[in-house]
Amino acid sequence: xxxxxxxxxxxxxxxxxxxxxxxxxxxxxxxxxxLVRHPNIEGAAILSTCNRAExxxxxxxxxEESELRALYAEVFELQPEDGDVAYVYRDANAVKHLFRxxxxxxxxxxxxxxxxxxxxxxYNTALELACTSGxxxxxxxxxxxxxxxxxxxxxxxxxxxSVAYAAIExxxxxxxxxxxxxxxxxxxxxxxxxxxxxxxxxGACNWRVSNRTTAHAAELAEQIGGEITSFxxxxxxxxxxxxxxxxxxxxxxxxxxxECGAGLKGRKRPLLFLDLAVPRDIxxxxxxxxxxxxxxxxxxxxxxxxxxxSRQKEAVRAEELVEKEVHIFSEWYRENxxxxxxxxxxxxLETIRASEVEQQARHFRPEDREEIEKxxxxxxxxxxxxxxxxxxxxxxxxxxxxxxxAVTVAFAGKDQHAIDEILEKLNHELSH
Amino acid sequence: xxxxxxxxxxxxxxxGGLLAMWVTLYHxxxxxxxxxxxxxxxxxxxxxxVWLSILTYDQRQIPILTAGQISVFxxxxxxxxQLLVQRKMSQRMLVILPLVTVILLLLAxxxxxxxxxxxxxxxxxxxxxxxxxxxxxxxxxxxxxxxxGAGSMLLRRELMSRKFGRLFSSxxxxxxxxxxxxxxxxxxxxxxxxxxxxxxxxxFLENSGTPSFFSHLHEMFGxxxxxxxxxxxxxxxxxxxxxxxxxxxxxxxxIFLLITGSVLQIFFGGQS
Numbered sequence: 001x002x003x004x005x006x007x008x009x010x011x012x013x014x015x016x017x018x019x020x021x022x023x024x025x026x027x028x029x030x031x032x033x034x035l036v037r038h039p040n041i042e043g044a045a046i047l048s049t050c051n052r053a054e055x056x057x058x059x060x061x062x063x064e065e066s067e068l069r070a071l072y073a074e075v076f077e078l079q080p081e082d083g084d085v086a087y088v089y090r091d092a093n094a095v096k097h098l099f100r101x102x103x104x105x106x107x108x109x110x111x112x113x114x115x116x117x118x119x120x121x122x123y124n125t126a127l128e129l130a131c132t133s134g135x136x137x138x139x140x141x142x143x144x145x146x147x148x149x150x151x152x153x154x155x156x157x158x159x160x161x162s163v164a165y166a167a168i169e170x171x172x173x174x175x176x177x178x179x180x181x182x183x184x185x186x187x188x189x190x191x192x193x194x195x196x197x198x199x200x201x202x203g204a205c206n207w208r209v210s211n212r213t214t215a216h217a218a219e220l221a222e223q224i225g226g227e228i229t230s231f232x233x234x235x236x237x238x239x240x241x242x243x244x245x246x247x248x249x250x251x252x253x254x255x256x257x258x259e260c261g262a263g264l265k266g267r268k269r270p271l272l273f274l275d276l277a278v279p280r281d282i283x284x285x286x287x288x289x290x291x292x293x294x295x296x297x298x299x300x301x302x303x304x305x306x307x308x309x310s311r312q313k314e315a316v317r318a319e320e321l322v323e324k325e326v327h328i329f330s331e332w333y334r335e336n337x338x339x340x341x342x343x344x345x346x347x348x349l350e351t352i353r354a355s356e357v358e359q360q361a362r363h364f365r366p367e368d369r370e371e372i373e374k375x376x377x378x379x380x381x382x383x384x385x386x387x388x389x390x391x392x393x394x395x396x397x398x399x400x401x402x403x404x405x406a407v408t409v410a411f412a413g414k415d416q417h418a419i420d421e422i423l424e425k426l427n428h429e430l431s432h
Numbered sequence: 433x434x435x436x437x438x439x440x441x442x443x444x445x446x447x448g449g450l451l452a453m454w455v456t457l458y459h460x461x462x463x464x465x466x467x468x469x470x471x472x473x474x475x476x477x478x479x480x481x482v483w484l485s486i487l488t489y490d491q492r493q494i495p496i497l498t499a500g501q502i503s504v505f506x507x508x509x510x511x512x513x514q515l516l517v518q519r520k521m522s523q524r525m526l527v528i529l530p531l532v533t534v535i536l537l538l539l540a541x542x543x544x545x546x547x548x549x550x551x552x553x554x555x556x557x558x559x560x561x562x563x564x565x566x567x568x569x570x571x572x573x574x575x576x577x578x579x580x581g582a583g584s585m586l587l588r589r590e591l592m593s594r595k596f597g598r599l600f601s602s603x604x605x606x607x608x609x610x611x612x613x614x615x616x617x618x619x620x621x622x623x624x625x626x627x628x629x630x631x632x633x634x635x636f637l638e639n640s641g642t643p644s645f646f647s648h649l650h651e652m653f654g655x656x657x658x659x660x661x662x663x664x665x666x667x668x669x670x671x672x673x674x675x676x677x678x679x680x681x682x683x684x685x686x687i688f689l690l691i692t693g694s695v696l697q698i699f700f701g702g703q704s
Binding site: 152153154155158159170172173174175176177267268269270290291293299302303306307310314317 | 460461462463464465587591592594596597600601603604605606607608611669671672673674675
């Protein structure tokens with residue numbers, strides 16, 4: 001296989017090194033074009049994200065490792081010694097690495113989705129610039145497929161993995177459409193703003209803001225299109241709300257049962273308290289009611305821990321899927337490396353067939369011409385299929401390319417250069 | 433003969449396979465397998481429909497001539513309801529309970545007998561077909577409401593215990609289950625009411641105003657009363673969400689028992 005990758009990521013490089021290795025989208029085309037002008041490079045793609053800087057190459061001949069590190073340092077404008085911390089994978093290992101990356105198995109946050117989009121973008125950029133080779137096209141398209149497979153066939157990307165998202169996940173377990181629900185925000189600090197942003201992303205749009213400093217409440221209410229209410233919230237606010245998000249720095253409870261409990265009188269629909277404050281803002285007495293759900297920071301952390309554990313469990317299944325895809329890719333490659341020989345065989349036999357039919361055509365009636373064409377094509381197809389099947393079997397099972405070589409020589413046309421090129425490639429494959 | 437031997441066996445095989453698939457999905461989420469299970473579910477419904485159509489053609493009456501046939505027919509309606517709801521939303525966990533019920537109904541149907549050799553005469557009439565079909569459809573809907581009520585209770589337990597396990601992530605939201613529960617109750621009540629009214633009309637028209645032969649009147653009246661109570665409680669929000677969910681589970685169980693009593697009364701109650 002002729003594949004090489006070299007790169008660094010959050011595990012192997014410091015943040016400052018990753019920052020230096022980051023490539024802006026503007027300079028990416030120039031770099032790719034420069035790379036494919038290298039006499040030993042047939043195709044190249046660069047995956048540059050905040051957590052990784054990776055170079056994927058399909059070389060004519062394998063690079064020496066030192067050469068590859070030097071090239072990497074040059075492309076990413078790093079010091080030569082920086083190239084030494086980069087990891088290098090070749091052939092099937094390079095394939096497996098990219099498949100794992102696309103599946104989110106190599107990400108800082110296991111199963112993250114964004115990396116798949118970044119792999120797609122890296123491939124599309126290289127493809128649009130005509131910097132990819134056949135093997136790189138197959139590698140990236142299959143990596144993207146693998147990433148999708150892993151996410152649809154396992155639950156590796158499911159469940160919140162941050163406290164604020166965990167709060168939203170709980171809200172969504174209770175309420176399907178947050179847009180139809182009333183949300184009371186208590187506090188107007190950074191945590192409340194972040195929670196309101198996530199809730200708004202999930203569709204929430206009916207807001208009330210309650211804060212000690214009215215100016216801050218008004219500012220947040222304006223940002224999210226809500227209205228301000230008294231601080232602390234009163235029983236009417238509680239009666240109005242479906243979700244109460246609270247994150248103040250108060251040393252004691254802000255929303256007390258004794259003051260707001262009247263808001264629950266006659267209430268028939270559920271009420272959710274998301275208490276993001278430490279110490280807690282919500283009176284624990286609320287939790288004793290049947291349709292009232294109170295969650296605190298500890299609960300969100302517990303959910304995050306459960307989700308991470310679940311993702312780790314799913315990662316085992318994801319690795320199995322990756323292995324399967326790597327195997328499929330290797331099979332494809334083993335068969336595909338004899339593709340030029342197959343093509344040459346098909347062209348040679350078709351030329352013979354067409355010429356013979358043309359010569360013999362005068363011995364038959366014109367109306368029989370179609371039948372002769374059919375017959376000759378069918379016969380030739382059977383012969384070709386038999387030879388190709390044996391070539392493929394030998395190449396796949398025993399890594400034996402001698403039949404492919406023999407066929408290439410036996411059906412050699414006049415273009416000696418093309419034949420030499422095919423034979424050279426086969427020889428190179430055999431040497432690996 | 434195949435209608436009474438091969439088809440029931442095929443249906444059991446399909447439903448057994450579906451149950452295995454959904455139990456696997458509970459432990460190992462897999463969208464591909466879920467899509468396959470969904471398609472197999474529809475194929476099973478289609479096969480079920482074919483079987484019941486052949487049975488209908490064979491006996492010139494829809495499958496209501498024996499207690500076994502009614503049991504199987506109820507299973508078909510429950511599965512149809514389930515698939516229609518599933519088209520609207522993913523509800524992986526709530527498939528298992530209806531599936532188990534359908535399998536039990538199939539087994540009860542086979543055990544109860546599918547042949548119609550000595551079916552009561554009035555069961556051959558169009559009136560009784562309308563009455564029984566509407567009753568069964570109503571009961572299937574109310575059974576569905578019980579499933580969503582049970583789902584709400586399960587989700588609440590998960591939310592309260594802070595376990596955040598597989599159930600927590602695979603059940604539909606509380607809101608969705610509430611809406612489905614309410615819809616199933618209203619629609620089920622409507623069907624039961626029409627069925628009840630049609631039965632009363634049948635009773636008077638066929639017997640010149642003498643309601644003497646109506647054997648399962650008490651059970652049917654009890655069933656309609658239970659469904660009405662449930663519908664009123666849901667409509668006027670007499671109870672909080674969780675209490676209503678508990679009431680729905682209790683009432684749908686009562687309704688299921690009453691319809692069983694009703695069916696037994698028709699076939700084994702002497703006067704029919």
